Amino acid sequence: MTAPIRLEINSSAAEIILERPSRRNALTLSMWQALPGLVASATADPGVSAVLLHGGDTGAFAAGADISEFAETYATPASAARAADIMAAALTALETCPKPVIAAIEGACVGGGVSLAMAADVRIAGAGARFAVTPGKLGLVYAAGDTRRLITAVGAGAAKDILFTGRSFGAAEAGAMGLVDRLCAEGAALDEARRLAGDIASLSQWSVRATKAMIRGLQSGWSETEGPARDLFLAGFLNDDFREGYTAFLEKRAARFPQV
Numbered sequence: 001m002t003a004p005i006r007l008e009i010n011s012s013a014a015e016i017i018l019e020r021p022s023r024r025n026a027l028t029l030s031m032w033q034a035l036p037g038l039v040a041s042a043t044a045d046p047g048v049s050a051v052l053l054h055g056g057d058t059g060a061f062a063a064g065a066d067i068s069e070f071a072e073t074y075a076t077p078a079s080a081a082r083a084a085d086i087m088a089a090a091l092t093a094l095e096t097c098p099k100p101v102i103a104a105i106e107g108a109c110v111g112g113g114v115s116l117a118m119a120a121d122v123r124i125a126g127a128g129a130r131f132a133v134t135p136g137k138l139g140l141v142y143a144a145g146d147t148r149r150l151i152t153a154v155g156a157g158a159a160k161d162i163l164f165t166g167r168s169f170g171a172a173e174a175g176a177m178g179l180v181d182r183l184c185a186e187g188a189a190l191d192e193a194r195r196l197a198g199d200i201a202s203l204s205q206w207s208v209r210a211t212k213a214m215i216r217g218l219q220s221g222w223s224e225t226e227g228p229a230r231d232l233f234l235a236g237f238l239n240d241d242f243r244e245g246y247t248a249f250l251e252k253r254a255a256r257f258p259q260v
Contacts, residue, residue, distance in 0.1 A: 012201035014042030019056035024063035035090035064111030094119035104193035
């Protein structure tokens with residue numbers, strides 16, 4: 001039997017695949033629990049330049065958390081806190097992965113599925129994708145980390161619209177509001193994500209990862225003129241990738257950056 005969540009290495013990309021077709025990839029607590037280990041494995045592989053997150057052949061990204069587990073998962077304050085910590089750890093692992101994370105979204109992307117997608121660096125959606133964030137329909141509030149990531153992507157006004165109504169909306173509207181970064185034909189999101197991963201693999205991986213660290217740091221309040229941001233910028237001039245990059249430019253050849 002295929003595992004409901006697994007890691008596959010395809011060329012320079014690590015693919016975290018949700019594959020639970022009977023429930024449109026609804027996320028069980030064990031699936032959330034497995035995510036940090038899969039991210040760690042992808043991070044540790046020196047041949048991997050990007051991490052892809054997708055729903056395999058199920059026709060859905062993720063239709064939210066598996067509600068059939070709720071009676072047990074949220075039976076007590078202690079069990080609810082444990083579940084919240086497991087999900088937060090999974091999303092933090094994706095968000096803080098030093099390598100770029102790309103979500104390829106087809107079909108349903110609801111609730112916890114949106115939470116997963118928002119933890120990625122880039123979201124690519126097929127034209128048939130449908131989105132909704134529905135804690136209001138369950139008498140809940142969206143988790144703080146999820147709410148922060150949603151506000152960062154779409155702004156406070158659009159986040160309130162999405163959360164106050166719990167409404168479903170399509171890929172075109174998701175693109176217009178900034179919930180997704182690229183739109184493509186239905187069924188083409190994974191191919192587009194793999195092409196993007198190939199583009200990333202052609203660059204200096206030191207640069208790609210430093211750029212992700214720089215953006216995350218500035219979003220968290222780094223000063224632009226001193227401290228970690230300045231140190232990271234200056235470190236670029238001292239590394240082997242920079243020397244290879246400008247030498248290749250002068251010699252009019254493709255740069256041969258090391259895998260790191």
